[in-house]
Amino acid sequence: MANKNVSHVIFDMDGLLLDTERLYTEAIQNVCDPFNKKYTWELKQKVMGKKESESVKIIIEELNLPIPDKQFLEEVHQQYNILFPAVELLPGADKLVRHLHKHNIPIAVVTGSDTASFELKSQNHKAFFSLFHHLVLTGDDPEVRHGKPAPDPYLIGARRFDDGVEPSKVLVFEDAVNGVESAHAAGMQCIWVPHREHDRAILEGKTELILNSLVEFKPEEFGLPAFES
Ligand SMILES: [Mg+2]
Incomplete structure (x- = not known):
């Protein structure tokens, strides 16, 4: 299922990048x-x-x-x-985002949060969030009519990259089932990073990959530059 020439990466925020x-x-x-x-x-x-x-x-x-x-x-x-x-960054988030940014892979955030909530959560992580090409704060983004699990948030996220991007070339990281459904409805590949308590059977075999943590991610398996050891 994997290895489909990923060119762009979009991250969910709450519970995926941030331990919110x-x-x-x-x-x-x-x-x-x-x-x-x-x-x-x-x-x-x-x-x-x-x-x-x-x-x-x-x-x-x-x-x-x-x-x-x-x-x-x-x-x-x-x-x-x-x-x-x-709030703190979750394990592996900082390393992965810095790595993709360093290798000029276009990256974005698509979150259900609104602007006020984002400001509150990001105030101690400003340098980190400045690495993203753009952030879609769907809570109060006028262009987003329907939140996840509708495809709108991720489709709009993809459209806002400089030259846009074919959805199938986008890799999404999500911790929520609603978010995985949203990414798939948008035609994107999605890695699910569920919480420990989560019942994995819900999406077993239905998503590209399931990881316990971003620390386990191997970028080369999706056609992205490998970490330098
Ligand atoms: Mg989330």
Whole structure:
């Protein structure tokens, strides 16, 4: 399945480059605590990678929370303000992105986050994010009508490279099932890097490759320059 002359690489951000998924869970659980509700892994899987406005509706409905969307969002955002500035890069992210950048492989980020959330999470990683050709912040990007799992975010991500790119030559890295579906719907190759708790059977045999961590990635297997040892 692999080795299809990849020329461009697009990364998801949350839970793939940045160790934010843990913090999202903590923030949302803190808001659910007063109602004695548990933000479960099953529920989290349903909202991962979706636009925030869609995620909030799903969480409130599934947990029967007696508060309006707006209030839930405000409380969650207060938690983000506290938790996000200290977020760390995930293992292997820095090395891989620097390597691709050094070899002039065009790279981009396509995330469900909006601009404010991105600013909060990237404030201690500005040099790292400056290496990308562009970032698609689908949370408030006017061109993105439908979030992941629709193909729109990745198609728009591909179109914004200087000369555009054939989707089949794009390799996507994703940690969320919604994101893998989005990349595949866009006609791209996708490597899934699921969280430890994730049930891998969901996508077994349906995606190009499954890795435990970006550290395991061998660029040469996708026609990209190998790491210098
Ligand atoms: Mg993600």
